[in-house]
Amino acid sequence: MPARTRALAVTALTVLTAVFALSAGPAAPAPAQHAETPAPGDVVSVQDSAFQTLPGQPTGAKAWKIHYRSTSATGAPNVVSGTVIVPQDGRTGPRPLVSYAVGTVGLGDSCAPSSGFPKGTVVEAGLVQQLTGRGWAVVVTDYEGLGTPGEHTYTAGRSAGHAVLDAARAAIRLPQAGLSAQSPVGIMGYSQGGQASSWAAELHDSYAPELDVLGTAAGGVPAQLDKLVPVHDGSYGAGLLFMAAAGQDAAFPELKLDSYLNAEGRKLIAFLRANCVLIDTTVGAFKKISDLTVEDPLATPAWQKRLHESDLGTHKPDHPVYLYHALGDELIPYALGSRLRQDWCAKGGAVTWRTILLGTHVTGVITQSLKAADWLADRFAGSPTSGDC
Template identity: 65%
Template sequence: MRIRSTTLAVAALTLALAAGIPATTATASADTADAATRPGDVVASAPSSFHPRPGQPTNTKAWKIQYRSTTADGAPDVVSGTVVVPQDGRVGPRPLVSYAVGTVGLDDSCAPSDHLPRGTSAEGTLIHQLTQRGWAVVVTDYEGLGTPGPHTYSVGPSAGHAVLDAARAAQRLPEAGLSASGPVGIMGYSQGGQASGWAAEMLGSYAPELQVKGAAAGGIPADLLKVADSDNGRAGSGVVFMLAAGQDAAFPELKLDSYLNPAGKTLVDYLRTHCAAIDTTVGSFKRISDMTTRDPLAQPDWQARLNQSKLGRTAPAAPVYQYHAAGDELIPYAVAQQLRTDWCAKGADVHWRAIAGRGHITGGTSGAAAAADWLADRFAGRPSDGNC
């Protein structure tokens, strides 16, 4: 998705109407869209709601937003998301967490902003635990989920931009009442861990004005080539084909479909139009060689693009809490260890935690509370506790 500044007014009107904003509000958003030229500027907003489970009350207010962001190749785009603010009468700057969800799928129907109001988000309870601490939360939909264009799944720079710009947008949304200089945290696991890691790495150059106190990132697929090699033909092989589709979405010159045989085209077309719960099942135990006429991931152009999403080449500009399940069957433990080594070698402030006896999913759920406790310490101004 590459919405240029000359078409932002039309894009804003289309997105606002799709979100159910009244015509007058949508028109106003369109009229001011050309002024929304900075990354993080709000293009459109509408009241929403947040429920961890269907109908579960949360004492919060929520808004669905569309905001300016940046693609992996530096072009302006529009991303959607959800801002959730507790209604607890707090006085003073309220901490804001920019929360990056794990893999939800490639179809627009998978977007978190579509599921948070209905109580059907897989991470709704984890998000609720943050709002119960009195923190505001903004949840990005990432590029291409809930907005025009395909989802650029696994493309790290795009995801990092979306996470940082979501925080900017939440602070610039008047209804949310958040301070532009308030404390910010970043949190995410799995795909969200990649997005959070990228946000931490690009913070200093892309969004230095944000007062980010720390980033909690778990289950990070820091090296996509190694992840794909590990998952090829195994239970997590659906992720391999999803990441190929996501890279192709961001970089159409990769021409993924030209590598696919009929079975591969059927599989990838299915993955593009469904969500993760079914995608990971349908795509499991498939080998790249059985779905292609030749392996795209073995080609230099594909390897170059996948390596653009590799983490560990820049020290995060804020303290990082990195956690990973020792028994992770989807993201190799060694990939996480290497990222820790690379960050530490560059002088980063990293608190590393290995979660024993857990796999990928259970590592995420069991590790979330400790990650939030670590963020709470950063919000409280306590010294960081890196253990490089």
């Protein structure tokens, strides 16, 4: 069986058997040298780790868990954890780097990808292996507050974009990875990872212009959070809505989510904050905002203002983007991805757009993973693209 076919098989098996990642608790970081003048992307600590796609299936890649400096949604300095993965393929020349952003894993610290990679419990590990199988280094951020002190700022777009870009900076600055400041960089993610990747694409020219980002591949992007409220309120995806509310509250404490909740609502949010996505979405399914609140926070001006701060499409990425969305996406409507494409195209962006005609939100990441990686490979090879706007 060809290597890429085996990688796809592992990916499909992983996603279809688990659907969402369930991760184990994080290990304590080992101390490392601090930069004299702290800056975003500086490595704070590093420890040896491991990368497995399934339990008991090592990949032959070296991995390190890192803590690195980044920036919150409000511009405050913070520290984020992540994993740097480098294939051991004997390559001696320059190696591309992909900053990979995972989809929703949950709000509890045990859900962090860096905790699950050594045990083979991260669903998207198979997708990451497709990238390392091409000889690329990969860095996977845990996002702000996931596996580090504080709450996970789930769906706060600017925070996630910073974490993705600073993960690339940190990987380049990690001596063990063997990368350099001239390493070509790609960005990739789906769902929550699609939001994070798209934010990284929009922020690149202002926040991390020194990174040689050649392309971003983003799929299933929740480009406008307020449009998801009527989709999920009272539906089987309601748990994601309440997780997002908790994430926004973590990013912007002045929102005071708990003050809007009744006793049942406070109990649910506390549960969601401590657990991973599979159980969170199960427990939160079909619940309504009106059943859990004394007042709907998402309808207030303060909450609407913060939600709109995560809107995408307001700034053209300074590099080509591969954007894809499933026509039958039941969790993030197709119209949101299509609108993002229109907004970027209207600003002169180089956007390649792909509609996934068959499938749902979860299957979309599988059916497009190889095509998205092929598109990134063309960018690393120097092939030009102006998109198909």
